[in-house]
Amino acid sequence: MQIKELAQKTGLTEKTIRYYESVGLLPPPRRLPNGYRDYDESDVERVRFVAGARRLGFAIDDVQEILALRDRREAPCRVVLELLIQKADEVQQRIAELKRLEEELRRLHALGQTFPTDDVDGKNCVCHLISTEVTKPAP
Amino acid sequence: MQIKELAQKTGLTEKTIRYYESVGLLPPPRRLPNGYRDYDESDVERVRFVAGARRLGFAIDDVQEILALRDRREAPCRVVLELLIQKADEVQQRIAELKRLEEELRRLHALGQTFPTDDVDGKNCVCHLISTEVTKPAP
């Protein structure tokens, strides 16, 4: 199978697959006589694994580590389990940050709605709103 | 005032201030006879505005646009208000995505806990868990 089919089967782009190969995430594949990359079902599985891990937010280095363990026939499961919980905690933190941010954005918008919006120099300009409301030192 | 004081007053690093200048977000400042950058209070205000907008998640291009409007003495308020709500919606979407992701991570972790973690080849390996659980085609 050529690279396009692999891309279609895994949901990645051809570029991304070549990129993964270039950083060592995927081994150099067989080549057809004309130099084209030639993949099989086991490649599909590996690429799917990589794509899945990336979708879960794992960095390429993490995926490398897991794959290296797997390739050495060591059980990466414990490592993966730890990474899973660690990643989940990170995501949780990020969610909390974004919630604060969203609240702040809506608050500013509501505040901006309450006064005329064509006052460039006055205190009521939304621009000043950003510079004076947002940049207060944190409590 | 030199760049360090400006940095302290705005909470940015000196590097970041120079970077903002290099991308046109801040105008080239006056220079002291020795070539050092020389800022005043209006620069503090502008940098604070930029920093505030960045903290709200606006891209540098957005900030450019807003500042350009302001510099042309047009009222950017309506634009800013629109951007605020647009950004808030984006953040809301991102939060939803991350929530799904966190749930998925915790689900996988719980699932991984329920069986032995040293089974490299069997179906019970967490690695297979990633490749077979996560990469299912979206329903």
Added chain:
DNA sequence: TATAAACCTTACTCTGGCTGAAAGGTCAAG
């Protein structure tokens, strides 16, 4: 007066995770 320290300058490279462009090779159909 020497020198150390604290400040400043420009210019370059590096990050992560790709994506795009350029310039070309290969192969089947019409």
Added chain:
DNA sequence: CTTGACCTTTCAGCCAGAGTAAGGTTTATA
């Protein structure tokens, strides 16, 4: 014989800075 769909390589660029090098200037202290 040409068109078009594939494929190949390599280089450059994106964001938003951070890090480092190699130097110039000013101030405080010994």
